[in-house]
Amino acid sequence: MGIQVTILKGVCVMTMGAIALDAFAGTSQQSYLCKAQETLLFGCDSGPKMISVCASQGFSATTGYVQYRFGTPGNIELSYPEKLSPPKGHFWFSSTGYSGGGEAHLRFVNRGVTYAVFDRMVRTNFTPGEPNDPDMSEGIVVRPQGKKTTSRLCTYSEGGIRAQAYTTIEREDFDDNLVP
Numbered sequence: 515m516g517i518q519v520t521i522l523k524g525v526c527v528m529t530m531g532a533i534a535l536d537a538f539a540g541t542s543q544q545s546y547l548c549k550a551q552e553t554l555l556f557g558c559d560s561g562p563k564m565i566s567v568c569a570s571q572g573f574s575a576t577t578g579y580v581q582y583r584f585g586t587p588g589n590i591e592l593s594y595p596e597k598l599s600p601p602k603g604h605f606w607f608s609s610t611g612y613s614g615g616g617e618a619h620l621r622f623v624n625r626g627v628t629y630a631v632f633d634r635m636v637r638t639n640f641t642p643g644e645p646n647d648p649d650m651s652e653g654i655v656v657r658p659q660g661k662k663t664t665s666r667l668c669t670y671s672e673g674g675i676r677a678q679a680y681t682t683i684e685r686e687d688f689d690d691n692l693v694p
Contacts, residue, residue: 633674
């Protein structure tokens, strides 16, 4: 249910649901690879590893920080940016709506490699009178310059990219070729 709420950001009612989910998620315990005092912008399990985007409480485009983390709680293998920094100039957000769904990307570039955390819901059944049967996916796409794009899908998530990313991270045009 949380996935449906946060993927459909193009619908005002769903955005309000995501904001309520964000408030509920603001508990004092650690969430994915974020510390207890941080805000979770995206988090999921991907096999034995976790994908997280964490932010300082009350961050803005130019204050506080946003940081991508990959690994396990005992071994963070990649964090970007290495030095905690405001998101402007480090992260870019884009989204688009689909008939019966939508897609959002939170993109950054680290050492010439493009990374895009994403959530997506695509309608798969167009037969009148039958259920929509949405296909939902979340994860990260890694695109090294001049090399094959790879992706890592989430096996469990609590709700995709959070509403605060939609309202705070610098926007860019949606690239429909970013996520295969």
